[in-house]
Amino acid sequence: MNTPILDMLQKISLSGVRFCMPGHKGKPGAFGKTAHEFDITELPGADNLYMPEGVIRDSQKLHADFTRAGQSWFLVNGSSTGVHAAMLSVLAPGDKVIVARDMHLSAVHGLILADAQPVFLCPKNRHPEMPGVVTPQDVRDAIKAHPDARAIYLTYPNYYGMCCDLNAICAIAHSAGKKVICDAAHAAAFDFSPLMPVSPAAAGCDIWVCSLHKTLPAMNQCATLSIGETTRLTPNVVQSRLNMLQTTSPSYVLLASCDYALAYMREKGKNALGAAVALVEDNIRKIEAISGYRVVTKDVPPLSGAFDRDILKLVIDVTDRGVSGFGVAKTLQKQGIFIESADSSSILLLCTVADGKEDFDRLRGVLSRIKGANYHIKRTKPDEELSRIYAAKLAVPMRQAAFAPRRNIPMIGAVGEISAVCVGAYPPGIPVILPGQAITYGMVDAIARMRQAGYDIFGTDGSIEVADV
Known part of the structure; x- marks a missing residue:
């Protein structure tokens, strides 16, 4: 695999004495020998995240070229930093921006930092078990009502894997002269397989952020920020906004994790995602064969406004089992199985290329042993009546x-x-x-x-x- 940062770290880890930061000097500590050896400062040949000219630049370019982005940057502070940088790169103080209301907390903080004026766009479609997403018509109507808005801000997909029609929304926004800022934190895998929904790059977003750690084999806090090939955003401006927000002492362990995860996906991602999708589809059938469980996301839920969905996000309704999602999550946790989240009616499983058959076998074994009440639990989603x-x-x-x-x-x-x-x-x-x-x-x-x-x-x-x- 082509891993410029990891290759550099492996060479440096074999070098001599360090009279520099970090204070552990590369010697064994809490996490063993390798982690500390790879945890370096900006040594000669290690490049600099603030102005990459060597291995960091090369690894970022490999990702941008593969995904057909205009340019990409590695983030070691998570996607939240990317969301903030994206807003600061597009919006000036006082600018109006149309914001889909299913935004993450980080978007609120980005709006505050940018001193932007949000116009909130709420999904009109309502599915009884699934939060809706905005539609192209919603965006078209919002632009008509607010022609002075500078940009559209979207979350794609939403937390439950529901995807708006990103192709159509980008086309509508661009025809009206608006930029599209996309929180694609959960879409990192979309670039690597035709079995996944359209990627932000392919749809034509101007700037987007992806959390590598959410859905790829990367460590926590690993993420990327990218701009489109045809956007008029200036790379130097984006870099300067990132330099305001990211640490001046980036973790090379996290940079190497970004480097490795993306190299793995470029080389093996298509086949690995194909196997992951097949495994999930097989387990959808097997889970639904257990009395009382129903996978809400096996198809695109009607009335949700969604155009597509990420099949690797499994939302399992447990109410017919006579238990709540919270109750199932606690039972699974006691058996050493940790899920992404739960609510009153369902559990959410985040599946990736790292999951194996044995993991699903263990999950189903516990699910089959859960004993519920002899009554139906009322379904109540967190955004009902909101x-x-x-x-x-x-x-x-x-x-x-x-x-x-x-x-x-x-x-x-x-x-x-x-x-x-x-x-x-x-x-x-x-x-x-x-x-x-x-x-x-x-x-x-x-x-x-x-x-x-x-x-x-x-x-x-x-x-x-x-x-x-």
């Missing part, structure tokens, strides 16, 4: 609210106040309350019901930071 809340407009700009003097008060007494923070639930990590929004009783009630149902809540421990504006 469309009105998600559509709520900002009372003051996000940045103003985020940086204003603030007070910490009980949630129950916060109705009518301006939130200074994001509050929401995992899964799927979509904020219910945004900085700059006036807090309503519906928002407070929705968070309380999510907490009671078993969701992990972020942004509040029963109190909330409100802005004095």
Whole structure:
């Protein structure tokens, strides 16, 4: 495999004494010998992530050339840094941007950093078991209503693997002179097999971020930021925005992980993904043969607005088993099986080329032994009845609210106040309350019901930071 960074590290690890950072000097420690040997500073021949001219540049170019991107950058702070850099590369302070409301928390922080004016676009389609995605018509209508918007911001796919019609949306946006910024954190595998949905590069996005660690054999925090071949974005501007955000002491272990994972996918990804898809399809049938389990994502769910779906994201409805998704997750965890997430009605399995037959056999064995109640669990998705809340407009700009003097008060007494923070639930990590929004009783009630149902809540421990504006 062609791995410029890893090859460089293997050579340096055999070299002599180090009187430089890091302080462990490459000697054995908590993680054994190899990890510390590879954990270096910018030694001669190691290149520099801030201005790559050697092995880092070469490895990034290999990825850009393979995916047909105009240019790509490695990220060691995760996709969140890429989302922030993408927004800062496209948007100037005060710019209006059309934002699909199923955005990750990092998008909110990017909007605050860019001091942009978001116009939220909520999916109109509703599937009883699956959060919807925006459609081309949704985007067309939003551009008509906001012709002065500079860009469209999309999440593709969403947390559950649902994919909007990215080809059509890019075409609509570009015909109107708008840039397309794409949080493609869960789409890293799409470049390597025709069995996967269309990639952001092939669809024509202007700038996008992919989390290598989510769906490829890469370590946590490994990600890439890329720009399109035909975009008018300037690579030097993107590099400068990244230099504002990324650490000046990047981990070469993580850079080598990016290098290796992408080389592996270039050489073996097509066959490996083919085998992974076949394994998942086989296990969809086997899981559904166990009484009480149904794979919601075996096909594109109707009424979700989705054009395609990532088959390697398995959403399994467990309600007919007489158990909740949270209950199944806890049982699996006790047996040493850890899933991506759970909610009141389902579990989510994130499958990759690293999964094997024995892993699925063990999973099915535990699922078959779970004993539920003799009644049907009510299905309640985290965004049920939240469309009105998600559509709520900002009372003051996000940045103003985020940086204003603030007070910490009980949630129950916060109705009518301006939130200074994001509050929401995992899964799927979509904020219910945004900085700059006036807090309503519906928002407070929705968070309380999510907490009671078993969701992990972020942004509040029963109190909330409100802005004095």
